[in-house]
Amino acid sequence: MKGTKCYYSEKLEGRKCPYRLSYKCPDKLQNCVDKVLGEREEEEEEEERERADPQEKPLTLSSFFSQSSLHFTAKQKDSYLYTFFTMFSLNGSSFTNNSLSGVSRCLTQSSRRGVSGPMVVAAAVNSNGKPGDRNVSVLVENSMKESAAAPVEKEIKSTVTGGVGDVYGEDSATEDQSITPWTLSVASGYSLLRNPHYNKGLAFSEKERDSHYLRGLLPPVVVNHDLQVKKMMNNLRQYEVPLQRYIAMMDIQEMNERLYYKLLMDNVEELLPIVYTPTVGEACQKYGSIFRRPQGLFISLKEKGKINEVLKNWPERKIQVIVVTDGERILGLGDLGCQGMGIPVGKLSLYTALGGIRPSACLPITIDVGTNNEDLLNDEFYIGLRQRRARGQEYAELFDEFMYAVKQNYGEKVLIQFEDFANHNAFDLLAKYGTSHLVFNDDIQGTASVVLAGLMASLQLVGGTLAEHTFLFLGAGEAGTGIAELIALEMSKQTGIPLEETRKKIWMLDSKGLIVNSRMESLQHFKRPWAHEHEPVKELVNAVKSIKPTVLIGSSGAGRTFTKEVVQAMATFNEKPIIFALSNPTSQSECTAEEAYSWSEGRAIFASGSPFAPVEYNGKVYASGQANNAYIFPGFGLGLIISGAIRVHDDMLLAASEALAEQVSQENFEKGLIYPPFTNIRKISANIAAKVAAKAYELGLATRLPEPANLVAYAESCMYSPAYRSYR
Numbered sequence: 001m002k003g004t005k006c007y008y009s010e011k012l013e014g015r016k017c018p019y020r021l022s023y024k025c026p027d028k029l030q031n032c033v034d035k036v037l038g039e040r041e042e043e044e045e046e047e048e049r050e051r052a053d054p055q056e057k058p059l060t061l062s063s064f065f066s067q068s069s070l071h072f073t074a075k076q077k078d079s080y081l082y083t084f085f086t087m088f089s090l091n092g093s094s095f096t097n098n099s100l101s102g103v104s105r106c107l108t109q110s111s112r113r114g115v116s117g118p119m120v121v122a123a124a125v126n127s128n129g130k131p132g133d134r135n136v137s138v139l140v141e142n143s144m145k146e147s148a149a150a151p152v153e154k155e156i157k158s159t160v161t162g163g164v165g166d167v168y169g170e171d172s173a174t175e176d177q178s179i180t181p182w183t184l185s186v187a188s189g190y191s192l193l194r195n196p197h198y199n200k201g202l203a204f205s206e207k208e209r210d211s212h213y214l215r216g217l218l219p220p221v222v223v224n225h226d227l228q229v230k231k232m233m234n235n236l237r238q239y240e241v242p243l244q245r246y247i248a249m250m251d252i253q254e255m256n257e258r259l260y261y262k263l264l265m266d267n268v269e270e271l272l273p274i275v276y277t278p279t280v281g282e283a284c285q286k287y288g289s290i291f292r293r294p295q296g297l298f299i300s301l302k303e304k305g306k307i308n309e310v311l312k313n314w315p316e317r318k319i320q321v322i323v324v325t326d327g328e329r330i331l332g333l334g335d336l337g338c339q340g341m342g343i344p345v346g347k348l349s350l351y352t353a354l355g356g357i358r359p360s361a362c363l364p365i366t367i368d369v370g371t372n373n374e375d376l377l378n379d380e381f382y383i384g385l386r387q388r389r390a391r392g393q394e395y396a397e398l399f400d401e402f403m404y405a406v407k408q409n410y411g412e413k414v415l416i417q418f419e420d421f422a423n424h425n426a427f428d429l430l431a432k433y434g435t436s437h438l439v440f441n442d443d444i445q446g447t448a449s450v451v452l453a454g455l456m457a458s459l460q461l462v463g464g465t466l467a468e469h470t471f472l473f474l475g476a477g478e479a480g481t482g483i484a485e486l487i488a489l490e491m492s493k494q495t496g497i498p499l500e501e502t503r504k505k506i507w508m509l510d511s512k513g514l515i516v517n518s519r520m521e522s523l524q525h526f527k528r529p530w531a532h533e534h535e536p537v538k539e540l541v542n543a544v545k546s547i548k549p550t551v552l553i554g555s556s557g558a559g560r561t562f563t564k565e566v567v568q569a570m571a572t573f574n575e576k577p578i579i580f581a582l583s584n585p586t587s588q589s590e591c592t593a594e595e596a597y598s599w600s601e602g603r604a605i606f607a608s609g610s611p612f613a614p615v616e617y618n619g620k621v622y623a624s625g626q627a628n629n630a631y632i633f634p635g636f637g638l639g640l641i642i643s644g645a646i647r648v649h650d651d652m653l654l655a656a657s658e659a660l661a662e663q664v665s666q667e668n669f670e671k672g673l674i675y676p677p678f679t680n681i682r683k684i685s686a687n688i689a690a691k692v693a694a695k696a697y698e699l700g701l702a703t704r705l706p707e708p709a710n711l712v713a714y715a716e717s718c719m720y721s722p723a724y725r726s727y728r
């Protein structure tokens with residue numbers, strides 16, 4: 001920009017060009033504007049961290065009002081009725097020096113959570129502020145859009161004699177009279193123990209018990225976080241049924257968020273199969289019965305025209321990742337409608353535990369457009385819309401409204417991850433919103449990246465280059481064609497051979513048989529690149545015998561399709577056949593680990609979507625890897641966030657694959673593993689994030705500038721820790 005007037009100078013609002021570069025002005029992407037806006041956003045985030053950080057300075061009334069005013073839009077302000085009234089007995093000692101220490105958590109929480117519902121905003125002492133004086137005024141906001149626009153003050157003597165006053169008029173109201181459901185969120189005392197963000201249970205220190213009105217509400221013992229984890233693991237292990245463990249984990253998450261995440265992080269290999277596949281599949285099937293409290297947002301056709309308001313009902317404002325499903329293809333279990341909510345909830349738990357994204361920045365969403373699952377439609381416990389799925393324009397309009405409301409509420413850089421959409425919507429949604437939003441389809445893109453990583457690692461065991469292998473897929477949907485495309489792209493990059501040619505090394509079968517040129521007319525668009533010249537073949541085993549693949553990948557959602565004959569055929573013409581049974585949950589796996597090893601006489605290099613325990617065959621123990629996108633998406637998303645990426649690019653997927661493959665150690669290979677163990681997942685995610693972020697910078701898609709010198713260290717420093725904080 002040296003010497004020339006910057007085109008965007010007006011938008012920079014008086015700030016200097018952040019680059020001061022002449023050699024590489026990225027202004028075409030308005031990066032400079034984004035950076036300036038980004039800096040402003042960071043300043044706001046910093047202010048927010050200060051408010052959310054328990055180490056922060058005590059919040060004073062004046063600072064609270066000035067801070068909270070930042071979060072109210074003019075429209076919101078207009079619609080609030082401000083009322084002063086007395087509502088709780090407060091220990092005046094908490095309010096000395098006009099400081100709200102002791103209730104400051106409540107205040108920060110309230111200010112952080114926006115202003116859409118009835119809530120306490122601030123409490124003010126009587127003018128003398130003396131300890132023991134119980135006459136207090138409380139400023140309350142509610143969203144009733146009626147009557148008085150101006151604040152009204154009302155002094156009420158609180159009940160100090162032990163009598164319970166009918167402050168809200170609930171008791172005196174008749175059944176046909178309406179009352180206002182006031183709730184107070186003073187995060188101290190009883191309500192602190194009921195607040196999953198801040199509750200520490202028995203880990204509250206003696207000092208905290210004194211300063212937060214917890215005396216008597218807890219038994220005398222004080223335990224540390226580690227002991228709490230140990231106790232919870234003991235409890236969880238008492239349950240023999242995985243779904244009971246899932247429900248117990250749900251309860252812990254709703255009771256004490258930091259305990260939940262520490263539990264998950266410290267015991268990731270044991271608990272991943274509970275909060276994620278395979279158990280999450282059963283949880284979705286029974287979600288109506290086990291539903292307890294909202295864990296995410298349900299947006300149904302009933303909310304059409306109001307999605308913006310629905311998003312504001314969510315208590316958090318700073319959202320960085322949304323995982324959204326419409327429940328039509330839940331794992332390999334099909335259409336579970338609204339009950340698919342278990343998937344976004346589970347994936348976002350992994351975003352936090354494995355990728356270090358703050359829980360408050362994660363938002364699970366289910367779009368409910370009905371279900372075509374007759375069993376659910378006839379199930380009295382079904383929680384979703386009881387109608388057949390909306391299609392076409394009705395679906396598109398709802399989705400469009402959702403996507404734009406998301407951008408409006410959370411900005412340009414919120415990551416929207418699509419999960420478990422049926423393929424007739426998945427590819428189109430990705431293409432449609434890929435140019436206007438930061439979107440990522442985990443089933444298409446995340447799966448592709450994790451499988452490519454596994455293949456790169458496998459080459460260390462079988463030798464050769466990718467281009468020297470031949471691939472056969474059972475299943476030509478999102479997962480199958482997504483993986484195929486990334487393999488072909490990587491081959492093309494490695495060899496310089498055009499993509500159209502590298503695709504010819506890859507064959508696919510769908511429910512109608514081998515995808516061949518003679519079927520071209522009737523093929524869905526995403527299958528067409530995979531139609532090659534061959535006579536029609538219906539059965540997988542015949543396709544295996546004819547094509548002689550070195551790699552067999554199952555992505556059909558149809559269980560037990562890799563039969564003994566299929567695996568034996570693979571083992572006849574491959575010294576080490578590579579076999580991926582990707583379908584989830586375990587019931588839908590194309591074969592078990594035991595089948596893969598025994599039918600191939602222990603020669604298969606095997607990985608599966610859901611985990612299998614190690615298998616003993618002929619006196620040797622075989623540990624199989626878990627080829628699951630859970631290795632990729634948490635680190636991938638973190639990489640996008642730390643770089644402020646505005647779009648996903650295929651080269652970022654390749655970078656993530658390389659980062660994952662590089663982390664398979666010699667020791668892992670010796671055990672036959674082609675993925676590193678999940679126990680190191682935070683480190684793995686930091687490495688993936690760093691490579692993805694580096695690629696975003698290289699491609700000019702990153703907006704968070706300047707680029708950190710050490711991206712791995714930066715990624716690690718950004719990760720959420722579940723360690724307890726001390727409350728003053």
Ligand SMILES: NC(=O)C1=CN([C@@H]2O[C@H](COP(=O)(O)OP(=O)(O)OC[C@H]3O[C@@H](n4cnc5c(N)ncnc54)[C@H](OP(=O)(O)O)[C@@H]3O)[C@@H](O)[C@H]2O)C=CC1
Pocket residue numbers: 329330331332333422423442443447450474475476477478479480509510511512554555556557558561582583584585588608609610627628629630
């Ligand atoms: N391990 C992992 O990380 C992941 C695993 N998956 C799993 O992969 C599976 C498929 O997911 P996805 O690709 O999204 O699903 P899709 O519905 O998009 O694709 C399924 C494909 O399988 C084909 N198919 C179904 N039944 C058979 C059969 N009996 N024989 C041959 N082909 C069949 C379908 O054929 P047609 O087109 O003719 O209907 C379709 O091409 C699921 O079980 C899912 O859980 C998905 C993502 C990630």
Ligand SMILES: CC(=O)C(=O)O
Pocket residue numbers: 277330331332420442443583584609628629630
């Ligand atoms: C793992 C996953 O995303 C799936 O099975 O759909």
